[in-house]
Amino acid sequence: MVASLKQIARECGVAISTVSRALNGHPSVSPATREQVVATAARLGYRPNTAARALRSRSSSTVGVVLPDMLNNFYAACTAVLQEQFEQRGYGMVLAVTRNDPSREREALQRLSSAQVEGLVLVPTSRRWELPGAQVPVVEMNRHSSRSGVDVVQSEERDGAREVVEHLLALGHERIAVIVGEQQFSTTLERVDGARQALDAAGLPLPAEYLLYGRHTRAWGAEAFRAAWALRPRPTAVFAASSELALGALHAAQRLGVSIPRDLSLVAFGDPDWFEVCQPPLTSFEQPLHEVGMIAAQLLLSRLSGEQAAPRASRVRVRGRLLVRESTAAPA
Amino acid sequence: MVASLKQIARECGVAISTVSRALNGHPSVSPATREQVVATAARLGYRPNTAARALRSRSSSTVGVVLPDMLNNFYAACTAVLQEQFEQRGYGMVLAVTRNDPSREREALQRLSSAQVEGLVLVPTSRRWELPGAQVPVVEMNRHSSRSGVDVVQSEERDGAREVVEHLLALGHERIAVIVGEQQFSTTLERVDGARQALDAAGLPLPAEYLLYGRHTRAWGAEAFRAAWALRPRPTAVFAASSELALGALHAAQRLGVSIPRDLSLVAFGDPDWFEVCQPPLTSFEQPLHEVGMIAAQLLLSRLSGEQAAPRASRVRVRGRLLVRESTAAPA
DNA sequence: CTGAAAGCGCTTACAG
């Protein structure tokens, strides 16, 4: 039998409403009553029923987080940050996974809406999404959709990709293959755009066959790397625009017996722990995932606390930094 | 304004109870009524209020998962499996993180109890834990506590560790350092035990200074590796009993200029993607994380469906397998 | 400072 206010009330000989007030720190409760109630609650192992509380107070103290995949290092790290921030402010967090599938995204949004979440952090999978039911504040994280009126926080993808390619250009590379994920993601768009900007500035083209669109998977990273290696004229450098892609590329390189950076330079995006211990340690553009998570949480939290009286939506971009390690060198 | 049964009832000119029955597929509703109700619900974007439903029906359709850390590859992967299994069976999943801190574990259990979870998958942090409130079925995953009456599923730690050490012995190693995490975890105990069994069988000792207890962190992996390298006589092989520890050890080795496996062999436990592309590719004992997650979910689900009429608690151990790659060789 | 009462949105016997 799990304890309820009713039971505590009976034991203490007071009304349920008094118990509620005592336990919730309402000021108008006599110290004696409060003490007795608190003691009884503790003795009975009372735990408030969140469903009842949410129903009655019309506030669930819960936020939703919708992301593509928990196994992805970037999202796992962001989620850990979000979880901590929300917990600190008394919000529960409920997670939903989309696998970048718009129909799963729709279901996730419905589920969270049913759960009466008070706000949402969303990594959008499609250009347009609809929030069923109550219209709560949403912040888009990492990627953005075409929706207006929502806060967005992401890393400075364009500048990051530009910096990566500039690094390669500075080393003397002129034929650079770019391996990216899903063409429709805003991140892909911006990374390609940044790469192109750097190339343009150097008066170099980015031929279509050097630009390899696919999916953010290890498998595509490997396949695209093999395709890049087979290109004629052969690229002297490869930019793998995520850690998953880099993992696949690196694996393919090792299988093909391609020596990095002697035969070919490789740069990645993202910076999981293992980039430092792989063969060779990877030059990479580190995304500011901790900051992105923090800012997403802060943005949502401030909307929830009503601090921001419906001002314009924010659009925050956080800069990352290039970490030069051993996978890049001048072309042979 | 978010739609409720009341609103739909008003629009359709029927009672709330009829709407509820129509939407929940109750048989005794005329096809015409059902059709009209369903259409109206769709038009209004009706989403059931889970709090109300949970409160009234005394069942939340939610299970809790309590684990140390979402960033850890092993737990992230298990969680992904759990999430999928529970979702398929109509259960929501709420996550809580303990960071291996018993007091956080206590809070997590309280929070989940408040949320009226109907069951729990728990990676216990302490030898004893208490579930406040309603006594729901619990499955311990990966580690076990001293609690009786709960189902346990884990990988065959002891056999795994024994196999790792036997592999080293077969290569001719006689001085093997073992780097492990928290001494109080059941996994640590069993891994050490397995290593010792193999050594015993070969008539070799495991001197205390070759057994390095610490924490499951990259930092301890590095520190312990340096300590192992400084030992006299120097060990010819190191067994790092988790992927985090292996990451630290590998990093330290590279910093110290220790060439693996020429100067020293290194074996790990676990098998994140990157073990294959690191320098050198790591020989490792792959834990059956997918199976562990699946079985944990099945065990809990079958308790929830009441299939098992309170039989004895199960204790499942799943075997992993040794993947020999390039970090192990005969001693110099 | 305290209690009685209403009501959050839903489900489910019960009666018809």
Place this chain on the structure above:
DNA sequence: CTGAAAGCGCTTACAG
């Protein structure tokens, strides 16, 4: 097949 009613556990005006 349908409706009226009770009630899940809580919070919160309102009255005293």
